[in-house]
Amino acid sequence: MMYEFGWDPLDHARVGAGNGIGHLMECGAQVTGGYFADPGFKDVPRPWDFAFPIAEVSPDGSAVITKVADTGGCVDLRTVKEQMLYEVHDPGCYITPDVVVDFTSARLEQVGPDRVRVSAIGGKPRTSTLKVSMGCIEGFVGEDMFFYAGPGALCRAQLAKQILEERFRIVQLQAEEVRINFLGVNAIHGVMSPDPLAEPYEVAVRVAARTRTREEAIKVGREVDGMAVSGVGMTGKRVPHQDRTREIIGVWSSLVPRDRIVPAITYHES
């Protein structure tokens, strides 16, 4: 946009609008109906055939968000609003390297089928700092799952959890955190999950532990192996299993003064 329209990189009003449009276009089909459908509430046509979004940008920094004709998905006020706030903290000060975007002034208008006009996204001067994200080697996660079904599935899963907790104590698992949940009951929303109204027909027990060393993380899979032959009756297992440990690259973010960073591009040819 800066190239096409000849915008000054420090013209924060226009670059703010342009950056806001770029934000609407990110994450694939999220503005054209992806990550959106909720049957009976937000129905999306043909959600197996999404199109990437198109922004028809005008020199003033307004745009029409649309998609290729005869594709699945939809572009409407709801998809644009959801995407506008996606991964945003303060909508009035969305800090990017080039500009601070202000979404609070934006005007949205449905101007046709799958066509939403976006105007008046604002911009403020860029900050004096840039964000740097550092990856640090922080340890390991060991995890696995095993399964129950039919009458009594949840009771067997609960006994299995108790056995695992005792086993981890016996083998002296050194972990920063251990999580044993039941998929279908509380594995996704954790302690927020209400008690099930009826016993689920199937339950997967999912266990994970965060450890300092790979040796400790391996204990998780080793104890789950035992569940097949020494655990609860009618335990289902995945055999063969994949690698059940992974290394954690923890991310630490910080701000550095912009003038300390000198951009350079180096091409490597093989």
Place this chain on the structure above:
Amino acid sequence: MKVMLRHVAHTRSGDKGNTSNISVIAYAPEFYPHLKAQLSADRFKAHYAGVVKGQVKRYEVDTICALNFVAHDALGGGVSRSLCLDNYGKSLSSRVLSFEVDVPEILRPLLVGYGDKGVDGR
């Protein structure tokens, strides 16, 4: 009348480190003042008790009738450290759909997916 928030608003979550942002967007402008009055940052945090462990800040975007909740210490240490299967917290925005909202009876025709109104009440 008391209804689940899912009839009044739609939601989306995103992540930054150990922070989750959850937007709550009114289906109709008529619902927005009621959401604004009832879904405070404190009530939001209480609805996510045990998972959102840090501060919750609410931003209001009146032009699009939306509230944006920024929940700190909500992703089990962050995407790469989390032991949760949904380590990005992409499903977290569905939790607030069960928040109970009191709206005037007169707004019943605007409720989405409610009772005999059928699906997607547009």
